[in-house]
Amino acid sequence: xxxxxxIFVGYVLAHMYGNLKVFAGQDSFDEYAHxxxxxxxxxxxxxxxxWIARVVLILAVIGHAYSAFKLWHRAAVARKEKYSARRxxxxxxxxxxxxxxxxxxxxxxxxxxxxxxxxxxxxxxxSDSPYERLVAGFQPExxxxxxxxxxxxxxxxxxxxxxxxxxxxTLGFTNTAASRRRANLAGIxxxxxxxxxxxxxxxxxxxxxxx
Numbered sequence: 001x002x003x004x005x006x007i008f009v010g011y012v013l014a015h016m017y018g019n020l021k022v023f024a025g026q027d028s029f030d031e032y033a034h035x036x037x038x039x040x041x042x043x044x045x046x047x048x049x050x051w052i053a054r055v056v057l058i059l060a061v062i063g064h065a066y067s068a069f070k071l072w073h074r075a076a077v078a079r080k081e082k083y084s085a086r087r088x089x090x091x092x093x094x095x096x097x098x099x100x101x102x103x104x105x106x107x108x109x110x111x112x113x114x115x116x117x118x119x120x121x122x123x124x125x126x127s128d129s130p131y132e133r134l135v136a137g138f139q140p141e142x143x144x145x146x147x148x149x150x151x152x153x154x155x156x157x158x159x160x161x162x163x164x165x166x167x168x169x170t171l172g173f174t175n176t177a178a179s180r181r182r183a184n185l186a187g188i189x190x191x192x193x194x195x196x197x198x199x200x201x202x203x204x205x206x207x208x209x210x211x
Contacts, residue, residue: 001067002167004060009160009190011057016197022210026131033130061106068102094162094191101155108152138205146202157195161187 018036021029039049094101114120116133123145124136138146164187165174174180204210 001064001071002170004064004067005163005167007056007060008064009164011053012156012160012194012198016194019198019201022131022134022201023204026129029131029134030129061109065102065106068099072099092162094158097155097158098162101159104155105152105159108148108155111148112152134201135205135211138202140206143206146206149202150199153195153199156198157191160194161191163187164190 018032021032036050037047041048044052111121115123115137116130119126119133122133123142124139125133127133127136138149165183168174168179168183168186174183201210
């Protein structure tokens with residue numbers, strides 16, 4: 001769970017960086033999207049790097065989901081009888097919504113791929129320009145699409161916040177009060193940076209900052 005989660009953290013940071021190129025204008029954004037397809041040539045074929053990344057991410061998704069199910073099943077069968085006295089444990093909203101947040105993110109990833117990768121869902125435009133498709137999709141008349149993305153980003157931020165904390169625990173980085181505070185701060189910081197960084201794009205298009 002921790003290792004596959006770290007793969008996702010690396011990916012979302014790189015993806016966020018690429019998305020923010022939209023503020024540099026259409027030429028910069030479209031050139032970045034095109035360069036990803038040529039990355040590694042001639043050692044790799046056209047789009048070879050992207051397909052390697054896709055395979056790694058698909059395997060990571062399968063591994064992450066399998067690990068989540070195994071951990072849930074292990075916890076469910078660990079004790080078949082209820083405790084005679086229930087001790088109230090302190091938990092966060094992000095930890096309590098981890099499972100459903102993961103399901104929400106999985107559904108969003110499928111939608112996101114259909115929207116901006118395979119172009120199966122093309123609200124606003126089916127232009128060959130990634131920039132034009134992105135800008136057309138987040139126009140004010142398609143506020144519902146912006147809302148879908150923002151809800152997904154809230155789920156992503158909460159998932160990252162608890163995921164980083166759990167990974168730090170798994171890897172033995174929370175043995176002291178100070179290290180627990182650092183792990184908590186790292187989780188919150190990453191969640192805010194990623195969620196805000198991604199949200200800037202649809203919000204900026206919605207309000208005409210990017211057009």
